[in-house]
Amino acid sequence: MSKKRRSFLFISLIKLLILLFLLFLSFPNQTSLAQSSTDQRIPKEIAQIRLPKLLDFGANKCIPCKKMAPILAELTEEYKGRVVIKIIEVYQEQELTRVNGIRLIPTQIFFDAKNQEVYRHVGFMGKEEIEKVFEKMGVNPVRK
Numbered sequence: 001m002s003k004k005r006r007s008f009l010f011i012s013l014i015k016l017l018i019l020l021f022l023l024f025l026s027f028p029n030q031t032s033l034a035q036s037s038t039d040q041r042i043p044k045e046i047a048q049i050r051l052p053k054l055l056d057f058g059a060n061k062c063i064p065c066k067k068m069a070p071i072l073a074e075l076t077e078e079y080k081g082r083v084v085i086k087i088i089e090v091y092q093e094q095e096l097t098r099v100n101g102i103r104l105i106p107t108q109i110f111f112d113a114k115n116q117e118v119y120r121h122v123g124f125m126g127k128e129e130i131e132k133v134f135e136k137m138g139v140n141p142v143r144k
Contacts, residue, residue, distance in 0.1 A: 040099050042115055046084050050113050052137050053084045054130070058106040059091055064124040065106045071127045078141040083134060112137060 046053060056072055058065030069087070076085045090097045090105055100109060103122075110119040110133055119133050134140075 041096070041109075041117075042111065043086060043088070043093075043096065046086055047115060049084055051082065051084050052113055052134070052139055053086065053111040053115070055086050055088055055100070055109045055111070056106060057088045057090050057097060057100065057102045057109070059089060062105050067124060068106055071130070075127065075130060079134065079139065080142055082139050082142060110134075110137065 042053065042055065054072075054075075056065075056068060058068065060066070072085055072087060075083075079085070088096060090102060100107075106122075106124065108121045108125050108130070109117055112118050118137060121129070121133075131141075
């Protein structure tokens with residue numbers, strides 16, 4: 001291969017890489033876009049509350065989701081005023097489900113007080129497991 005031909009291929013390769021880089025910058029993927037706009041990832045009625053949050057994405061027809069409902073109700077009472085716990089019905093809240101990238105249910109997403117995701121779990125999550133995450137987040141139950 002001639003020197004002129006190699007130079008042409010090298011310059012073409014550089015141009016292609018620059019073009020790909022510019023395309024990448026102009027079309028950010030949905031996941032990074034969703035993660036950067038936390039106000040869309042949390043229901044409006046609780047987004048302004050400056051407490052840690054647990055969003056549980058599920059459905060009435062989902063057996064593990066049904067098993068988690070009483071656990072979440074109990075935790076809501078035990079952590080009242082310290083954590084906001086919200087159950088999201090995926091079939092009723094399709095946009096919220098999409099923006100959060102939910103693929104399987106149940107999925108639990110834990111947010112800190114600044115609405116930044118700190119932990120995500122897919123599948124059934126027992127009370128002790130949830131409490132361990134709260135503890136790592138620095139949240140303790142209300143003492144009676």
